[in-house]
Amino acid sequence: MKFDGKVALVTGSGRGIGREIALEFARRGANVVINYFRNPDPAEETAQLAREAGVEALVVRANVGDPQAIEQMFAEVERTFGGMDILVCNAASGYIRPVMEQKVKGWDWTMNINARSVLFCAQQAVPLMEKRGGGHIVNISSLGSFLTLPNYVVIGASKAAVETITRYLAVELAPKNITANAVSAGVVATDALKYFPNKEQMLEQGRARTPAGRLVTPQDIAQLTAFLCSDGATMIRGQTIIIDGGFSLLPPG
16 A cells, blocks of 8 residues: 555644554655644654655644644645645543543543544545545544443543544545545553553453454554555445454453
């Protein structure tokens, strides 16, 4: 799969899964837009790695939970590249608490960043993709959209919304030659896990209960994401592709 001359924007791509996705596209020839919110250093590091792969890299600070910031980000992409071909909505946040400890603030924060941003990033991306004759959208979900995981209620709800939005995008954007799919990953050992009080238990159970014999890696997710943006995946529309080494196939225990 080659993406020479394409432009790919990956939200939340300063580090972790987002970084690996951005670099996967860069290694395959795409110019990349690296989005971050709080910490510029990892984002600049990602951009430098992309440039070393021989492509252009634009770093844009934007809180995707803010619709105005989304508009400004896409305006900068248009000024720099004139259009875009690939949007990967990876940025995520959330209040990790049990049901009875959740607050309205946590609900709004989580839903705005994880789910609302998917819709409004897509709205902004479509005109830029139409300039290129079409494009691809991939939204990153998680198994918590249908599995009940500890302290995950609000994030799980937001990911279920992501998958629903993806289906609507796939249907309504098909006439514009734009595909939309979601990738739902199992447990991945990234810095994001440090916010979970049961981190070690999650990792241990993930390793023990995955039929493939190992955890999913950011590279696994990046390769799947790239495939969904390739010509070989043209007829995959509105699907949530689970990549978990078989973890979700087993009964709880």
